[in-house]
Amino acid sequence: MPNDEGGVDDFAEIQAVPYSSILPDYAIIVRFCNRSLYLPNFGELGDRLFRENLFQCEGISRIDICADFNDFESISPKALIEGFAAKKLRHVGRGVGALYFNHGKGVEHDEFGHSKKDYGVCYNGLSFGQHSSDTRVYLYNKSFELMTQGDKPWIRDTWINAGLNVLNVWRLEVSIKRSGLRFKDKQSGNEVEIDTVKAGDPEELDKIYRSFVKKMFSFVRNHGGITNISREPRIKLFDEKPCYDRGVIRNLSSGDRMEKILIKNLHQLADRYRGTDIYGADETAKHLASCLAYATDLHDWYEAKINQWEKPIHK
Numbered sequence: 001m002p003n004d005e006g007g008v009d010d011f012a013e014i015q016a017v018p019y020s021s022i023l024p025d026y027a028i029i030v031r032f033c034n035r036s037l038y039l040p041n042f043g044e045l046g047d048r049l050f051r052e053n054l055f056q057c058e059g060i061s062r063i064d065i066c067a068d069f070n071d072f073e074s075i076s077p078k079a080l081i082e083g084f085a086a087k088k089l090r091h092v093g094r095g096v097g098a099l100y101f102n103h104g105k106g107v108e109h110d111e112f113g114h115s116k117k118d119y120g121v122c123y124n125g126l127s128f129g130q131h132s133s134d135t136r137v138y139l140y141n142k143s144f145e146l147m148t149q150g151d152k153p154w155i156r157d158t159w160i161n162a163g164l165n166v167l168n169v170w171r172l173e174v175s176i177k178r179s180g181l182r183f184k185d186k187q188s189g190n191e192v193e194i195d196t197v198k199a200g201d202p203e204e205l206d207k208i209y210r211s212f213v214k215k216m217f218s219f220v221r222n223h224g225g226i227t228n229i230s231r232e233p234r235i236k237l238f239d240e241k242p243c244y245d246r247g248v249i250r251n252l253s254s255g256d257r258m259e260k261i262l263i264k265n266l267h268q269l270a271d272r273y274r275g276t277d278i279y280g281a282d283e284t285a286k287h288l289a290s291c292l293a294y295a296t297d298l299h300d301w302y303e304a305k306i307n308q309w310e311k312p313i314h315k
Helices: 034-038 041-053 077-085 142-149 153-161 202-216 259-269 283-297 300-311
Strands: 012-015 029-032 062-069 089-092 098-101 121-128 135-141 170-177 184-185 191-193 219-221 246-248
Touching: 012 202, 029 121, 029 135, 034 062, 034 153, 034 219, 062 098, 062 153, 062 191, 062 202, 077 089, 077 135, 077 219, 135 202, 170 202, 184 300, 202 246, 259 300, 283 300
Parallel strands: none
Antiparallel strands: 012 029, 062 170, 089 219, 098 121, 121 135, 135 170, 184 191, 184 246
């Protein structure tokens, strides 16, 4: 692929002759180079690569969808992370996440490109879900990443063309794999599968992205009187556009009375038995309770019961 300097850049990497016997001998893996993904005609060039080499795409095993921006609709990314860290904002839903920060490094800049000041602890990322999870969402300062982990001029060129301030670009990325590639639209009752057709349709891809963001990266202002978080007004991140009401497809049966009792006992473990919180049992038990509720279609019931259960009942 010709570049602006008169040289040639790699467009894609193709791996063939699988080592694993699970894959057929004719199977190949096509990995597009990062620079290629930012070409304005990437879709056309990718289709041409497949067509001229008679490649047939069998399916998608993972897809990462992201949006780059300077600010959310009603809050800055920095303020959102700091508000969540200070418990001023509450994430809708439960699960494992992570906060990312740099200590003693100021990364904010003024309009002239000068660093404003050293903030001591400067948050630059917030994620929900683990790397091993079927779905994960990750907000991070992309400008800071390019500055500290290696510059990619083609990304900055894309930002300039989009009218972004390249010194303070944030990225909200959704990673989807395995069972996450199939879900149910609760509004229509239909099953949705992220395949090559949907991945190649910008409008459909935007709809899927917004669906996962709405489900996995929603926040409300925290206050002591929250009894049903689903009724609290959400912090507005993006403008309103169509999205799916995503529901997870599971083959497990709905939760019964015994499962409800087990979930409640797990959630109240540290309150029931003195000393268990010393060894981290409280967070572990609550995480197990959340996972069990999620797997048995009892997550909404669990969320509605949490505030009722969080009262000291030591034995």
